[in-house]
């Protein structure tokens with residue numbers, strides 16, 4: 453049954469709660485839901501109901517298309533001047549011997565190691581340390597662009613930018629313009645956590661606040677550039693904090709239109725100061741993806757990081773509003789594994805990603821960071837295992853001639 457028929461079937465269900473029916477009607481008519489509706493969905497929306505609504509929106513926007521990209525990460529350091537309670541990744545400066553601090557040459561060496569690989573994006577994010585300052589990052593971006601001009605640099609979050617601009621005594625507008633001039637192409641969505649101060653002050657109190665996070669994205673969007681947004685969910689927040697968080701994003705998106713993708717990030721409780729807080733269930737993960745898709749009507753994409761939630765949950769999420777599962781990664785990030793994700797060495801070949809999407813009945817499309825289509829894998833079959841078998845990246849897919 454297609455997504456529209458499922459929604460019609462749901463609306464004809466006489467036993468459906470009237471308030472849930474009213475929200476489903478809004479979704480069917482393409483109307484925006486209110487903050488009260490959002491909270492009600494979290495409190496009373498069952499998984500099946502939410503899935504019908506979210507999948508209706510997902511298929512209206514993208515059909516069966518599911519995006520992924522070919523990327524790698526550079527994490528300059530895991531030392532950090534901040535001490536976010538949920539963070540399993542960072543070490544304080546006094547624990548320097550437990551951490552790493554990559555030099556400019558080492559980072560350029562990582563970029564060069566992909567010279568023969570058809571990757572389209574480098575994602576740079578890590579801890580906050582004084583030596584990684586404004587001039588360091590400008591030099592790094594410029595050096596990457598000089599070496600490989602076509603590689604899209606998606607780097608740093610308002611947490612880093614707020615810190616380095618303050619140290620350099622430049623305002624957000626000047627600072628972001630300097631970053632753009634140096635070669636920054638887009639911003640990832642991290643550092644958002646939960647915006648509401650009631651929660652933010654308990655879990656991430658020293659770094660940039662919600663207003664600063666939103667301002668830096670707004671400034672970036674006003675330069676004609678794009679970024680993503682995240683929400684760290686499933687810890688000490690209440691449902692209304694999640695809705696408040698998404699409402700702030702929805703309002704900024706109405707003003708600028710610069711966000712591409714919303715990425716719900718599941719709180720993982722391994723080796724951090726909140727290890728006593730239990731993790732939420734997979735059912736709650738799927739409900740959260742679905743409500744994000746329903747609430748953020750002006751966001752083009754909802755992404756699930758397969759490396760964070762497992763390949764199986766990522767497949768399930770494709771039926772609950774998600775249309776993007778991120779990239780090949782190539783075991784270049786430790787952020788998820790150190791927080792306790794099932795994937796301890798996250799890396800997938802193009803073929804594995806394509807097959808993962810196809811197994812879920814969806815249509816795989818490789819995108820670049822800005823969602824331009826790189827390769828449409830709808831009618832692609834891979835050659836039987838051959839000399840390519842060990843390759844991490846398939847250069848030339850074989851077209852199905854039928």
Ligand code: SF4
Pocket residue numbers: 532533534535536539540541542578579580611656659
């Ligand atoms: S979440 Fe980011 S800012 Fe906070 S401690 Fe970890 S690395 Fe530092």
